[in-house]
Amino acid sequence: MASKQVLGIFKTADDAALATDRLKEAGFSAQDYQVLTGAPYPEGAFGEEIPKHRLFAFPFFGAAVGFTVAILVTAGTQISYPLVTGGKPILAIPPMAIITYEGTMLGAIIMTIIGVIFESRLPRPFTGLYDTRITEGYIGVALKCPDDRVQAADLVFRQSGAEDVKHEE
Amino acid sequence: MQERVAMGGNLQEVEQKVNRDLLISVTGSVPKRFWVAVALMAFLAAAGFGAAGYVVAQGLGATGLNRPIMWAFFITNFVFWIGISHAGVMLSAILRLAQAEWRRPATRAAEIVTIFSLVNAMLFPIIHTGRPWRTLYWAFPYDFGRGIWPNVRSPLIWDPSAIITYLTSSVLFVYVALIPDIAVARDRTTGIRHQFYSVLALGWRGYPRQWRLQIIAGFLLSALILPIFVSVHSIVSWDFAVNQSVEGWHSTIFAPYFVIGAVHSGVSAVVTVMIILRFLFKWEDYIRPEHMDALGRLLIVVAITWFYFFAMEVTFGLFTLENAELGLRSMQFFETPYSTLFLVFIIAAFFFPVPMWMFKNVRRSFFWMTITTISVNIGMWLERFLIIIPGLARKQPLSFSWSTYAPSVPEILMVVGSFGFVGMSILLFAKVFPLIPIYDVKEGEILRREMKIGKVTIPAVIREE
Numbered sequence: 186m187a188s189k190q191v192l193g194i195f196k197t198a199d200d201a202a203l204a205t206d207r208l209k210e211a212g213f214s215a216q217d218y219q220v221l222t223g224a225p226y227p228e229g230a231f232g233e234e235i236p237k238h239r240l241f242a243f244p245f246f247g248a249a250v251g252f253t254v255a256i257l258v259t260a261g262t263q264i265s266y267p268l269v270t271g272g273k274p275i276l277a278i279p280p281m282a283i284i285t286y287e288g289t290m291l292g293a294i295i296m297t298i299i300g301v302i303f304e305s306r307l308p309r310p311f312t313g314l315y316d317t318r319i320t321e322g323y324i325g326v327a328l329k330c331p332d333d334r335v336q337a338a339d340l341v342f343r344q345s346g347a348e349d350v351k352h353e354e
Numbered sequence: 355m356q357e358r359v360a361m362g363g364n365l366q367e368v369e370q371k372v373n374r375d376l377l378i379s380v381t382g383s384v385p386k387r388f389w390v391a392v393a394l395m396a397f398l399a400a401a402g403f404g405a406a407g408y409v410v411a412q413g414l415g416a417t418g419l420n421r422p423i424m425w426a427f428f429i430t431n432f433v434f435w436i437g438i439s440h441a442g443v444m445l446s447a448i449l450r451l452a453q454a455e456w457r458r459p460a461t462r463a464a465e466i467v468t469i470f471s472l473v474n475a476m477l478f479p480i481i482h483t484g485r486p487w488r489t490l491y492w493a494f495p496y497d498f499g500r501g502i503w504p505n506v507r508s509p510l511i512w513d514p515s516a517i518i519t520y521l522t523s524s525v526l527f528v529y530v531a532l533i534p535d536i537a538v539a540r541d542r543t544t545g546i547r548h549q550f551y552s553v554l555a556l557g558w559r560g561y562p563r564q565w566r567l568q569i570i571a572g573f574l575l576s577a578l579i580l581p582i583f584v585s586v587h588s589i590v591s592w593d594f595a596v597n598q599s600v601e602g603w604h605s606t607i608f609a610p611y612f613v614i615g616a617v618h619s620g621v622s623a624v625v626t627v628m629i630i631l632r633f634l635f636k637w638e639d640y641i642r643p644e645h646m647d648a649l650g651r652l653l654i655v656v657a658i659t660w661f662y663f664f665a666m667e668v669t670f671g672l673f674t675l676e677n678a679e680l681g682l683r684s685m686q687f688f689e690t691p692y693s694t695l696f697l698v699f700i701i702a703a704f705f706f707p708v709p710m711w712m713f714k715n716v717r718r719s720f721f722w723m724t725i726t727t728i729s730v731n732i733g734m735w736l737e738r739f740l741i742i743i744p745g746l747a748r749k750q751p752l753s754f755s756w757s758t759y760a761p762s763v764p765e766i767l768m769v770v771g772s773f774g775f776v777g778m779s780i781l782l783f784a785k786v787f788p789l790i791p792i793y794d795v796k797e798g799e800i801l802r803r804e805m806k807i808g809k810v811t812i813p814a815v816i817r818e819e
Contacts, residue, residue, distance in 0.1 A: 196364075196365075196366065197365070198365075219559070219561040219562075220561060220562060221559050221560050221561050222560050222561075222565070223369055223534075223538065223560060223793070223796060224369070224560075224793045224796035224797045224799075224800055225565035225566075225568065225569060225793065225797050225800075226562075226565070226800060227801075228562070228566065231562070233562050235566075236562060236563040236566055238563075238566070238567060238570075240567060240570060240571070240574070241574075244574065244578065258495055259506045261495075262495045262503035262504065262506060263503075263506060265501065265503065266501060266502055266503055268505075270507070277506065277507045280506050280507045280508075280511075280512065281506060283512045283515070283516075283585075283589065284506055284511070284512060284515045286585060287512075287515045287516050287519040287582070287585065288515070288519075290519055290523070290578065290581060290582050290585075291518075291519040291522060291523065293578055294519075294522070294523040294526060294527075294575065294578050294579065294582075295522070295526065297571070297574055297575060297578060298526040298529075298530055298571075298575075301530055301567050301568075301570075301571040302530075302556065304563075304567050305558075305563065305564045305567045305568070306563070306564070307533075307556040307557060307558065307564075308556035308557055309556065309557025309558075309559070310557060311557065312557050312558075312559055313559070315559065317541035317542070319541075319559075319560060320369070320373065320537060320538045320541045320542075320560070321366055321369050321370050321373060322364075322365040322366035322367075322368065322369030322370065322796075323366060327559075327561075
């Protein structure tokens, strides 16, 4: 069966939290809805589960790539044009360590940014059902439900104190 | 219902006020004085770029550079702006990691100061090469045809690797933190501006997973960027410290001394910028006397630490009784014009501002904080000048001729123009993006409560951890 989105707009966090409780009572699961806010609220404020993510793996991967590339560039350029200075070894470790350090950190940061965007499920070409009041202090509860349960969801939102309820056309 | 005590009204009224105030430059009309400031900065920047064009066209003979003083205003300005850039992200990162509540209005301004200062700083060594278009050959290993590569043993190659890392990291750091605020701008604009913000917002909706990632990213990126910040100015200091031919620069303390000096000048610059923005955009509700008070106290700690390193650098330089070190100090302390500049430097960077900051009324005064922080940066610019020019002006083992240095008009214009360029860039950025983090301020309001203890009611912040 086709599914549609329903968006309830609430004035207070208490009403939005009540709505999520009632959605669960009405048989909807936590995966069916998202609470949309214009600012970060304390975790669990709307009874949501703490989202799991793998962001911490990204900087390690980026650091490994950055380290490898930096070693290859610094060692490769010195070996491909060997210039003996003061009888010292061709590969000068201290300067290589400096550039390798920078390369490692650069790789870690670039991959962290990619990780943040990826784990935040961005970019998202279409924002879906949305209301600009969410960035004005209102709280949105966006529910994805089968066509035949749209009216039930609408009722739950209104009974929980929604200021407005929008349906996907 | 949650009542907001700090700004009055309920959540919607507060958030609407925050949006209206902090997006005034984006969605509203900016005051006339904003455009006056932009025009002034643009004029200075144009003068600087014009002078740079003249130097490139005429060659370095158009400057006051002469053997053995081949690093002068260009490199002084380079080190100065690298220093300014450092406190920006440092301030933002440390305050985020420490969860300091008063960080909220300061972080983005600090990060933006970093970005434009870094871009500005990079221009100076490039122009200083005399043939800027050849810099690519010297800094990047891409010229496979010739088989000649940049010399990785040179600090002049460590510099671009560190600065490019720092600049890339800072830009990405700012962008990620901007995404929720770009979404606010997206929701309040129409037409082509709406499309512009929609693309940059990447479809942000603001659900708990996205907020959680946003907050973790703030901590994680702060932790990653701090070691870069330390490394960059250390590497800049090694341009001097590992330089074989100038004995006066052989100092093991240079790296930490430069880093703390960068923090001193950079935090001061952030304070100056915040006060200017407060004036231009009437952000009295967001940049308040208590923020200046906190920054003033931080500056006292930073300035005293910096002075400790400065004193150690001089003391142990003299303690060795080496001719080069004694000669350099003699030039700095007793020979004009350096002795006069030295006096101005130490008073402006330390003995004037620090005793002033001891007074609460000064720390909470926007006028005095402007004066003292500008004073610090005049002093810190002179500090770099007094390290570089007297160091080079003495006869060294490898120098066969030497003369004095006097800056030419194009060099002076380029220094002045650099302030115009950074100022103009920050103002134009503020026209397109909010310079105070909107969601951060809103979060502060959500967490803010009042506590009644006895007969007093005090503001309190409730945190989840």
